[in-house]
Amino acid sequence: MAPPASKRPSRARRSRADAAAARPWSGRFGEPVDELVKRFTASVEFDRRLAPYDIAGSLAHARMLAACGIIGKADLAAIERGLEQIRGEIAAGRFAWSLDAEDVHLNIERRLTELAGEAGKRLHTARSRNDQVATDVRLWLRDAIDAIRALLAKLGERLLEQAERHAALVMPGFTHLQVAQPVTFGHHLLAYFEMFERDRARLAECRKRVNLLPLGAAALAGTTFPIDRERVARELGFDGLCANSLDAVSDRDFAIEFASGAALAMLHLSRFAEEVVLWMSPRFGFVRLPDRFCTGSSIMPQKKNPDVPELVRGKAGRVFGDLVALLTLMKAQPLAYNKDNQEDKEPLFDAADTLKDALAVFAELVAGIEPVPQAMRAAALEGFSTATDLADYLVRKGVPFRDAHEAVARAVREAEASGCDLGGLPLAVLKGFSAAIGEDVYASLTLEGSVARRSHPGGTAPEQVKTAVARARKRLAAGD
Numbered sequence: 198m199a200p201p202a203s204k205r206p207s208r209a210r211r212s213r214a215d216a217a218a219a220r221p222w223s224g225r226f227g228e229p230v231d232e233l234v235k236r237f238t239a240s241v242e243f244d245r246r247l248a249p250y251d252i253a254g255s256l257a258h259a260r261m262l263a264a265c266g267i268i269g270k271a272d273l274a275a276i277e278r279g280l281e282q283i284r285g286e287i288a289a290g291r292f293a294w295s296l297d298a299e300d301v302h303l304n305i306e307r308r309l310t311e312l313a314g315e316a317g318k319r320l321h322t323a324r325s326r327n328d329q330v331a332t333d334v335r336l337w338l339r340d341a342i343d344a345i346r347a348l349l350a351k352l353g354e355r356l357l358e359q360a361e362r363h364a365a366l367v368m369p370g371f372t373h374l375q376v377a378q379p380v381t382f383g384h385h386l387l388a389y390f391e392m393f394e395r396d397r398a399r400l401a402e403c404r405k406r407v408n409l410l411p412l413g414a415a416a417l418a419g420t421t422f423p424i425d426r427e428r429v430a431r432e433l434g435f436d437g438l439c440a441n442s443l444d445a446v447s448d449r450d451f452a453i454e455f456a457s458g459a460a461l462a463m464l465h466l467s468r469f470a471e472e473v474v475l476w477m478s479p480r481f482g483f484v485r486l487p488d489r490f491c492t493g494s495s496i497m498p499q500k501k502n503p504d505v506p507e508l509v510r511g512k513a514g515r516v517f518g519d520l521v522a523l524l525t526l527m528k529a530q531p532l533a534y535n536k537d538n539q540e541d542k543e544p545l546f547d548a549a550d551t552l553k554d555a556l557a558v559f560a561e562l563v564a565g566i567e568p569v570p571q572a573m574r575a576a577a578l579e580g581f582s583t584a585t586d587l588a589d590y591l592v593r594k595g596v597p598f599r600d601a602h603e604a605v606a607r608a609v610r611e612a613e614a615s616g617c618d619l620g621g622l623p624l625a626v627l628k629g630f631s632a633a634i635g636e637d638v639y640a641s642l643t644l645e646g647s648v649a650r651r652s653h654p655g656g657t658a659p660e661q662v663k664t665a666v667a668r669a670r671k672r673l674a675a676g677d
């Protein structure tokens with residue numbers, strides 16, 4: 198793979214000391230790493246975003262080393278000063294990231310050694326990049342989970358506001374995408390609230406398994422130094438320790454668990470997105486979206502396209518892909534750490550970034566949805582959506598449900614033939630299907646009557662929607 202020595206770029210001919218600074222493992226090697234291999238194995242392009250977590254982890258590790266008498270106080274002070282300076286350089290965009298130093302960990306360590314000399318070289322005592330990277334990823338993911346859970350709560354609030362506003366607005370509910378029974382728009386929105394609440398709970402569960410400290414596992418077997426892992430865990434806000442060093446450095450199930458939670462949240466968003474797309478189509482015309490969420494067509498001047506929900510629907514596929522990538526990279530890896538695990542970062546970052554963006558944009562979009570009551574009403578009236586109510590009416594009059602079902606089916610056929618809704622059939626005609634039908638039947642055939650009567654916990658009645666919103670607000674306020 199290596200080009201002939203004469204053609205190698207001059208960078209490859211740098212002194213052994215330079216090589217050692219960039220790649221501290223190079224002492225074992227007889228020739229510099231091939232340029233292509235260097236590029237292929239480096240991760241700094243994507244793992245540099247772990248830098249703040251890498252620094253926090255290193256500070257906690259160094260303080261523990263000093264507290265346990267493994268490094269001196271002066272070394273610790275030099276390490277702390279150096280790492281703070283590096284933090285500033287990175288934040289200001291002044292840090293000289295280098296592919297030569299492979300990954301975020303070695304980039305920072307190299308700079309620390311420039312700044313702090315010998316002390317910088319002592320930082321890696323009782324540590325390996327294997328437990329270091331596992332720690333960084335867990336710290337990063339903990340923050341990502343917290344941010345995503347806050348966005349889910351925000352989306353939930355927007356849904357509750359709309360559900361409360363439209364608690365009594367009647368729309369057709371669908372099964373098989375055929376008009377089934379009237380529901381309230383508020384109730385429909387609350388269905389999504391429930392899904393997103395489960396997503397939020399799932400991530401809280403996942404966070405418990407993310408928030409454990411791998412440091413101390415070192416390369417795989419632990420370390421010969423008298424370290425204090427509890428101290429490091431406390432400083433970094435971990436709830437506890439990874440209990441087995443081999444497991445600590447090798448498994449990424451916590452990332453897979455997160456990605457599966459993210460995939461489910463994207464799945465829920467994409468179902469919602471699909472409905473918004475349908476509702477916005479002039480064939481439904483159930484909702485309008487503010488122009489700021491739509492785009493036009495470059496050729497068809499009349500178009501207003503629902504690009505935002507369409508993209509959210511499309512991006513769900515990306516996050517499912519991230520999940521599958523993580524599952525596949527972990528599968529069949531022997532214990533303990535393998536470089537395969539370096540491939541965990543891009544899918545993990547992508548899943549979190551994509552979900553964050555989708556949630557943020559959807560919270561705004563939900564707040565902007567304007568229902569069109571007349572269109573919802575017309576659709577609900579067209580589909581004989583109160584047929585079940587008529588059957589229930591007959592049952593209340595003593596007719597067995599199966600007979601009632603049969604009578605109503607015939608009434609629906611009659612209404613269809615006469616081009617009207619059930620409520621449009623004269624009493625005499627209705628009576629022809631069942632003698633039990635009386636004048637009071639019409640109250641059961643209205644959309645409002647239909648939804649109001651479904652008044653039990655979990656039902657679609659406006660009163661139940663308001664109760665559910667109040668209960669949901671308490672759940673959100675409890676902050677769990």
Ligand code: ARG
Nearest residue numbers: 240300326327330536538539
């Ligand atoms: N960049 C590596 C990763 O992301 C860090 C750990 C490297 N460890 C090793 N033994 N080469 O996994």
